[in-house]
Amino acid sequence: MQSGGDCSNGFHGDNHRELAWEDKQVAGLSSFGRAKRRSRGGARDPKGNLPNGLRVSDQPGEHKLLETQESPAPCTDFDVAYFHSYAHVGIHEEMIKDRARTETYRQAIMQHQSFIQGKVVVDVGCGTGILSIFCAQAGAKRVYAVDASDIAVQAKEVVKANGLADKVIVLHGRVEDVEIDEEVDVIISEWMGYMLLYESMLGSVITARDRWLKPGGLILPSHATLYMAPISHPDRYSHSIDFWRNIYGIDMSAMMQLAKQCAFEEPSVESISGENVLTWPEVVKHIDCQTIKIQELDSVTARYKFKSMMRAPMHGFAFWFDVEFSGPASKNSSATSVASGSSSVTSSGEGNPKKRTNPSDALVLSTSPEAPPTHWQQTIVYFYDPIDVEQDQVIEGSVTLSQSKENRRFMNIHLEYSSAGRSFVKESVMR
Incomplete structure (x- = not known):
């Protein structure tokens, strides 16, 4: 679901506090049509x-x-x-x-x-x-x-x-x-x-x-796992924001703050590649469909700690998921994707990559940036301004996903992240 709706001139400035607008109107068909x-x-x-x-x-x-x-x-x-x-x-x-x-x-x-x-x-x-x-x-x-x-x-x-x-x-x-x-x-x-x-x-x-x-x-499917990782996407930022610096020789940089608000206020559903991902992913939520309770879906919170594998501007966080099709006898198995040939990667507590094994030949459907594309693509939560990170720089914080009180089918996203002594908050609503 691409960012949409009205845009305002409001911008929350250098503290990177990015708050979603309150929309109290009942969703019409156009909202769910997207x-x-x-x-x-x-x-x-x-x-x-x-x-x-x-x-x-x-x-x-x-x-x-x-x-x-x-x-x-x-x-x-x-x-x-x-x-x-x-x-x-x-x-x-x-x-x-x-x-x-x-x-x-x-x-x-x-x-x-x-x-x-x-x-x-x-x-x-x-x-x-x-x-x-x-x-x-x-x-x-x-x-x-x-x-x-x-x-x-x-x-x-x-x-x-x-x-x-x-x-x-x-x-x-x-x-x-x-x-x-x-x-x-x-x-x-x-x-x-x-x-x-x-x-x-x-x-x-x-x-x-x-x-x-x-x-x-x-x-x-029997199991599902949601992942997140920081990303660098200079082409997307340039296309949406830097474009306004000079148009036909005219300085239109006054449009940039509004452009940021319109382009990055809401999460964006788009495709990225593995080259955009700065670190190994972290697990946000693992779901066992046999045991999960409805109450667990009200709010999901996870802490994360990433270590950048390169020097690059960080433009936001990407989210994707795998689902696994295991039989009742193999509830505890993890798998490499049989259908796509891709593998999901999780990280150990020390941040070292650990590839999942395939002891039971369970089938996995992955929406990872490295897997064959699906209509889910990946979901990106962009910052209004990028953060420059160095190789091996630590990025840590927490993410909370909660059902909107306005409409349980909407999802509130609350991100806290810090790096190199600076702390930020990003809040948005996926409508």
Whole structure:
């Protein structure tokens, strides 16, 4: 999601305190139209109301409304706008055309076919239904394909066109609202947002797990890890900021502060290369989908300590993630990416690189700058002004990612960082 919206002349000066604007307006469709991520949960009747629940019996095709004992969290205007944005075919086209994403999921399904064949599967946020169909092709007994967006209507037609209506049951509603009258063996979901946690869809996977998954059941992906590292990106800075110094012989440098505000106020989703990364990455959050609790997603804080591998201007921090597709018997394994051929690198407490091993041939989908490109790209939090760092210079601080109180699908980013005796704070909101 590129930086967007209105810009002001406000600039917080040399202390590098970079505060996001307060935007109290209800998000419209244009806001979520830029999001390009998951559509999950909130079927509506023609008046815009949510049903109390949709129950599905053990017999495919039998549907009935059910009054649930506990009311789920209400569907907000933000949720409605979010779900509506995923009715647009372009978002699903972008995701399906992401070969690293789609082929890794298909490979993971086939790699775990023994867990899927003859079993019951839930696809959380099914979109057009492609993952549900992959599971049916792998021999699933039954697949519940759940999506709140109106794309569920097309998913049902896609399922019919492929002769799988007897196996794949499309449920148009939120995971929090629909009811399934049986335990399930497998949960599959492509829930990851930009910077992994943006859009807060993992909560729906956790809800599905706690409601329906059998003990020892399979969740794909099984693990996720969010990384961060400082970067140098002089070309991007020059293109957006230094451009204003001289235009057709005219000194327009008075525009530079406003340009910085507009270009770097919000996180930027873009592609960088490994050459832009100044240090080995640090882990911000590791997620085990079998055990994580929804409350853990409210706020994530991590401390970091980097050592620059070169002399360069530091323009900000980059964030990316890996997800791993491990079976129940290999929960503690780490992996090298089988699909992309890339490897993820973590650092030891002393800052020395440690390449992950591959004892169980677990499959990994990586959005690292060194991996094949995906539609997630990387998320960059830019500074308004670069910081010059020397080789072996230490950069340390903390990062906190929290759900916005304004809209839980937005993410607040609070960065504290210090280097060479100078300390800074950067705050922004990913909308």
